[in-house]
Amino acid sequence: MGVVQGDQMVLNIGPQHPSTHGVLRLEVMTDGEIVSEIKPHLGYLHRCFEKHSENVTYEQVIPFTDRCDYLASMNSNFGYVVAMEELMEIKVPDRVEYIRIIMGELNRVASHLLALGVYGLDIGAFTPFLYMLRDRERILDMFEYTCGARLLYNYMWVGGVSHDLPKDFEKICFGFLDYFEPQIDEYNNLLTYNKIFVERTADVGVIPADVAISYGVSGPNLRGSGVNWDVRKDESYSIYDRFEFDVPVGDGKFGTLGDCFDRYWVRMLEIKESVKIIRQALKDIPSGDVHQALPKKIRPPKGSVYRRTESPRGDLGYYIISDGSPVPSRVKMRSPAFTALSCLDEVSKGWMISDVIAILGSLDIVLGEIDR
């Protein structure tokens, strides 16, 4: 009998694949079901955000930031305007800050809902996905009521917001929160505590804290590894320091610290924290004019700024260089999903193909932001 030789097989996941969350291509070296190496190929959605930014004026960049992280457009806008205001040293009215925080946190809830739902879909549970999408739809309704768009808002402007909150928004929003909070328990019963779900995610794809930091992993993924780092608290921007909320950190609830379940669970807890923030903000939102501080002409002084904000996916940074003209000289977006994806190879070595899908899903990537 000859020697049985097992060659490695190259498996191509994507660009069209149900669970690559867009158009990502993974070149996976496998031995049977076991994965030995993953080479991610990006750029299938490279839409030249940075080139556009150098060719349009500062205010025209905002719609393009929408389209980068299309699941959390409000937060993308938020990061850009915060960076711009730091560069131009604008002080915005309190009402604007409150509105921005309400919108940002609502969008965080919406984004996490989609992330958790799609994660369930990756693991094979179809129904939680639709339940979460159903509730997300209500948040989109509120956005639509406020600024007229469902997905890409162009809502936050440098120095203000495009529209004031509509009539009765507070009432509608409180109504939504009252409806929504019990729903979280439903998701937990349906998906989180499902034995099969726990088996599939606990202990799988562990990212140790030092590896996560070295790879620049941020946001819920980093907190899932047990690092207490939240830009909202630690490098506070806007008026986040006025609100009381906890930073949920993974604790290896069912398995090892930093596994897929922790990342999932941190997101679930973050939804609750966001709800808390929204309630506080709605309660003491002051009245005022939201267009008061809008600059007539956006012509920042010469200089540069790098500012991070907390988007649902992690540290969303903008590096803006101004040369004194109305067109930015350079806008760089430091996207959290980009860094999160980069650790996929290291994390998934030795796991099975099904686990790679689970790990990829738990990183919650958005390709629009990775490829820009």
Place this chain on the structure above:
Amino acid sequence: MTIEEIKITLTNKFSGSIIENEELSDKQIEVEGSKWLEIATFMRDDPNLSFDQLECITGVDTGEDATLQSRYNLHSMEYRHKVEVVINHDKKNPKVPSIEQVWRIGDWFERETYDMFGISYEGHRDLRRILCPDDWEGWPLRKDYEGQESYHGIVVPKIKEEDEWE
């Protein structure tokens, strides 16, 4: 540690390699490209600096004066202080040592900057284009970039330059 203390620490250790530049803001430090790998390793490993997180690498084309820049935003999870390191490159032959093995995320950030600006990071183990296809021509984010006319038989329609926005 404040930015001045960081600057002093670095100047004491690498006296010749920290360049004084009046144009930079007070958060930025310019260093000499050739020494960058040693400086980076020191910045990560020194117990007082402990920059364990590379936030971002930004490539910059400064325009007419024919220089490219790499800007590194560093952050320390332990001390929560941050600094920005600026390195100037010659536009004709932009190269700088790779810090891919110092901070693992440097791998992809350097590939991205290479893809967009053509800055070559020496010592990088896998320096390929990351966003554009492998057979793409030119460095898109340089100011003098001209788009391709066709790609694999797909013709890119010529767009008439509109008048300036009113």
Place this chain on the structure above:
Amino acid sequence: MTVDFLVDWFATIGDFPILAFILAVIISGIPLFLLMALNAMVAVYAERKVSAFMMDRIGPMGQGPGLHAGKWGLLQTVADAIKLLVKEDTIPQKSDKLLFKMAPFIIFIGAFLGLAAVPFSSSLQVADFNVGVFYIIAVGSIGVIGIIMAGWSSNNKWSLYGAMRSAAQIISYEIPAGLSIIVPIMMAGTMNLQTMIQFQSGSIWGILPNWIIFNNPFTFLAFFIFFISAVAETNRTPFDIPEAESELVAGWMTEYSGFRWAVFFLSEYSNMLVVSGLAVAGFLGGWQSPIPGMFDSPGWGLFWFMGKVIFLIFVMMWFRWTFPRLRVDQLMHVCWKVFIPIAMFNIFGVGIWKLIIG
């Protein structure tokens, strides 16, 4: 109406045994095929509706321009079937063409043959074997040959993965299923499905019908092991790893289009019917009425049998839209380390129970 009955009847007309046999098979085969097609259509429609209601949707409603799919989308699966029938039949250039074309029919044969032994009522059964249980288990495994053929010949890595997973899974889960179905065989002392069902007449413990599932704790356990293994054998969630949509695109069916793909669908749903039928006949009293002594004419028998089968199929759908999916090694773990020991233990338990209690 069995094949034997038809053969006997032809014998009264004239002496042509071979021709009579062929005629009898064809005559009883056609309704069986119609049943299979009808089952698939109804089950697909039901599955879409059930899943929709579980997900807070409404499912196919026949909305759209012109004459659409009728009221409540009742004609939806008819339209699907016609569309699939006339869709282009793509055969990949680098596939093994003969195997590629043959595979759907092998799977179809496996599903079709199993249906022949399902006892729909005391008189409605195509072939009343004296080894009916054994026969159904045996022909049920033909399908896996077709799956491997489909996966291998497609020359597609997803298909190959799907086929390999499917083969491993079906072969493994046949063991606990087979060991569990031994329990009713031991209880009834026969492999003949009709005799087995007749054994389950009357009542037990005063109130419960004398179904094997209620007979003793071991049979109760055996039913659940059999049913779960049956779900795994039909490749349905939470054991749908061969066609895991979020991992393997469409598993071993990835390269199939049009009619050949429809045959896979047809077979999947008729497999569900067969395994549910076997579970009902073996454990749930077959066509016996749940209230002993009432509603037990042959017509009611068909109703009870189909009612129980449809309930089990509904439970399978319920599983599918509720549970996530297991991983390959977890699947094997459940089979070899949990189910097979329990099934073995059951056999001993039932044997001792029979010896002691009777």
Place this chain on the structure above:
Amino acid sequence: MGVLENKFQDNVVVASLDKLLGWARSTSPWYFQFGLACCAIEMMASAASRHDLERIGMMPRSSPRQADVMIVAGTVTMKMALRVKKLYEQMADPKYVISMGSCATSGGPYWQHGYHVLKGVDLVVPVDVYVPGCPPRPEALIEGLIKLQEKIQTERPLTRDLV
């Protein structure tokens, strides 16, 4: 279908068969689960509980072989364009393409400076219905799908072209 297509003279039987096929095809256009960018999220939203594409008989399929309609949902880049073409070629006849959103239709906001963006998916695959919007609302997508169904119903697949 290649065997039968366009082989028959027009007569009553063929005409009613044509109608039947048109009905069947328009009633069950299964779409290809293939999202590119922002519009894919709206496509998911239209398949989800509130809008529910299954009402009009649409079902998602993740393999191109089994799908009838490809919804190009989002920006097609140069790198992706060749893949889109390949995926279209892998679909079995009859196949239809919906270009969803302004990016797929013309490049949308990336029209002028998007060096890496394909200026309209119709440069690589034939498009049946264009749905405008950035991104189109689910209602707009459903309207586009119904337009496609109307188009399919008027087709005469069996009848020979007399031109």
